[in-house]
Structure formats: structure tokens, C-alpha cells
Amino acid sequence: MLNKIYDWVDERLDITPLWRDIADHEVPEHVNPAHHFSAFVYCFGGLTFFITVIQILSGMFLTMYYVPDIKNAWESVYYLQNQVAFGQIVRGMHHWGASLVIVMMFLHTLRVFFQGAYKKPRELNWIVGVLIFFVMLALGLTGYLLPWDMKALFATKVTLQIAEAVPLIGPYIKVLLSGHSTIVGAQTLTRFFAIHVFFLPAALLGLMGAHFLMIRKQGISGPL
Amino acid sequence: MHRGKGMKFVGDSRVPAERKPNIPKDYSEYPGKTEAFWPNYLLKEWMVGAVFLIGFLSLTIAHQPPLERIADPTDTAYIPLPDWYFLFLYQLLKYSYASGPYTVIGALVIPGLAFGALMLAPFIDRGPERKPSKRPLATAFMLLSIASVFYLTWESVAHHDWEAAKKQGAIVDVEIDKNSDGYKIAQAQTCTSCHGGELAGGAAAPSLLELDLTAEEIADIAKNGKGSMPAVFKGTDEELQTLAEFIVELNE
Secondary structure (H helix, E strand, O other), X not given: OHHHHHHHHHHHHOOHHHHHHHHOOEEOHHHOOOOOHHHHHHHHXXXXXXXXXXXXXXXXXXXXXXXXXOOOHHHHHHHXXXXXXXXXXXXXXXXXXXXXXXXXXXXXXXXXXXXXXXXXXXXXXXXXXXXXXXXXXXXXXXXXXXXXXXXXXXXXXXXXXXXXXXOOOHHHHHHXXXXXXXXXXXXXXXXXXXXXXXXXXXXXXXXXXXXXXXXXXXXXXXXX | OOOOOOOOEOOOXXXXXXXXXXXXXXXXXXXXXXXXXXXXXXXXXXXXXXXXXXXHHHHHHHOOOOOOOEOOOOOOOOOOOOOHHHHHHHHHOXXXXXXXXXXXXXXXXXXXXXXXXXXXXXXXOOOOOOOHHHOHHHHHHXXXXXXXXXXXXXXXXXXXXHHHHHHHHOOOOOOOOOOOHHHHHHHHOOHHHHHOOOOOOOOOOOOOOOOOOOHHHHHHHHHHOEOOEOOOOOOOXXXXXXXXXXXXXXXX
């Protein structure tokens, strides 16, 4: 049955080469923890991706309840956490996942750095990886404001002060992020929400696509 | 593969009519114990992922995600703290050479140099050697950076008053005894229809749980109104006294 469906689609769209490109590649012995346990360091990148998927899915469920305005944001998070079935688990996954993704990404970066895996011909992939790191930090920063509780508001005020301290363009960056030159309020929350939910994930998906395309094209770096 | 003249397509599409069999590549000629990603290796990865997921879900069940009280911009005494992975940058801004008139150094120059160097690492560390011991400068700088990040984070955590932080953000839950005389009077005198059954305020009236008023002032407002609040209280002086004291107690 499944084979027939596959053949039916393949006859029309010729998906076999595509499938072989995506799924069919070799896993060398030196990265396989089944053969060398120390190769578990090669898992960090994959785990980062795994948590990113968890973040995307849990985030999608959070937006079913979250309301990005200053009157209801906190109330909606409180309701989600205390009234909704499994709301605490979903919010917990998104909250702890945000920390864990940073940890895994940090370990992955160190693995690549200390193995010198960023050297020619993989310079571009390293740069894209560092950009992903920045996007992840920005996601953490913007997501921190969204529950609209005390620590969210005041940490964001500090962040905006730091942005303002940038010479020349600082005040413009601040207004761009917060929607007003002095008030951190309704505009700031909706802007951070838009950045957290649309702009940064779009950038992240693009960068991750490039990251994976390059690793597939070049293959993983050889043993030291 | 057949190309050009005589090639057959599916209908009027560009998809070739010739079918290619879906056969995995043969990895037997590859060095060492190379194995196929699909499906052999993916299955093992799947199991690692499942174990990881169990640990992760245990964490979310054991530890509730924190939520402080609703943002109050007027509370100027609140000491802010970013999420833990920004603490090292936050701590940097506390040193005199990186704050005040030198904020640009702490906020921009030092992090900019560090992250700039990280991004351009392949162009700074250009030699062919990959072993950490064969490229001492790159290894040394990275170890120094890691040590700095850990030290700054540690300093930030050690100098933060966690007790005070917990208190300043705590959600205030006022227990209201709904069988008390005071609450019954509040209900009878229609206080609750605007200020809410939990007296926490609503669209038409503010909260009665965050007042800084004496019993006399509260009694006066209840009897004579204030601002958009009409004079609602129609009971005896004794009831007024009980009501005012009940509200004061809630605010202690």
C-alpha cells in the first residue's frame, strides 16, 4: 500500500533522487558513538536541532493561549500555567528548552572549534553557525519579555539602555525595538512578540537550511 | 542516463518517464566501519533522542517554569536580572572601566571583539593543523574566553541577592475569608460588583488589595465616594467600621 503510494507520487514527481540526496549519506566510523564512545561529542549539533524542533512545536502551542498585549499577556501566561491541562508542561518545555538549546549550542561550538573543523573548506559553515548562535541569543532575549512579569519588564529596560548606548545609531535601535524613545510598554511588547515569533524564526530556518545544506555537500570533517 | 532526443516524459511535464530504482548506496568500499545514515544510524539516533526527551520531560515536570508578578513599571526599587546566559555580559557592565562614561567599552567594544573574533576564527587561525595542541594560540584564546565567561557568570550569581530577588518578584496571593463579617458587608454594600469578588479590581474599579490608606480614609471613600466612584455605602456606622478594618487587614 505504502509502496504503491510512493510509486504513484514518484512516477509524477521523480522524488527518488531527492530522497537519496536528503536521507542517503554515510556516517563515518569516527563520528559513530556505537563504535567509539567518545564520539558522543558529535551528538551536540543534532541535539541542538532536536531542542530547536521542541521549541518550535511548544512555541506554536503557547501562541494558542498567549495574548501579546500588556493587559492580558501576564494573565494569559498565568492562566496557561495554572488552569490549562498540561499548560505548565508546555510552558516548561519552552522555558527550559530555551536554556538547554544554549547549552547544547555552546558545546557544539566548542567541539567544532577545538577540533579545528571550521578550517578550509568549511569557513562559510562556521560563519553561518555563529550567526545561528546570535539568532538564538536574540530569541532568548525577546522571549524573556513576553510573560510581561517583573523580571521581564526590568531586564528589557536594561537591554534597551544598552542598545541606546551604541554610538550614533543607538537611539534609533532603541526606538525600532521598543516603539518609543522613553516608554517600554504596549508597543514594545507587540514588537518583541513579532520579532520573537516571526522575524527571528524566519532567519533561523533560513540559516539552519544553509547550515545543513553545507554539511551535506561537504560531509563531516575527518578524524583528527 | 538517456538525454536529449528520444527522451520520454510523463505527460507534458519535465519528469522523465524512465524510472530509477530506489536502492541505497553501497558503503562497503568506504573506510572503517562506515554505516548508512538511513535507516541504520537514524534508528540509533532516535533512541538517543528518546532518552534525552525523557530526561527533558522529567525536568519540566519537576521544575515549574518561573513566573513573577505582573509587570509594574512604577516599582523603581526592583533590581533587574537577565536570563542566566546573559549574566556574563551583564556583569561586565558593572566594572568601572566598562560602565558609566565607558559603557560603550563594556556593551560594545569588548563583546564585539570577542564575538567578532569567534565569527572570523577560520580567517585568523588559518594554518592547516587541526589538533588543539598544534595551534596553541587559538586554543589559548578560546580557553581564556571560556574562563572569562564562567568567571563573570559566577561573579554575577555570587553578588546577586537571591532572597531579595525572590521576594521582590513574588506573586502576592491575598487569602480572603469570604465568611467574615467584613466580606459579607462588602457584598451587601455592592463593593464586590465593581471591585470584583476577589476585591482585585476590574474594568470599572481598582484593586482593593494594594491600598495605602487608613481605616478612616477607606470609610470616608466608601461613604462619600472618590473620583468616579459614587457614594455607595448605606449601612450603619458599625458596619462601616468593620468594613474599613477588613479592607485594611487585607492590605497588611
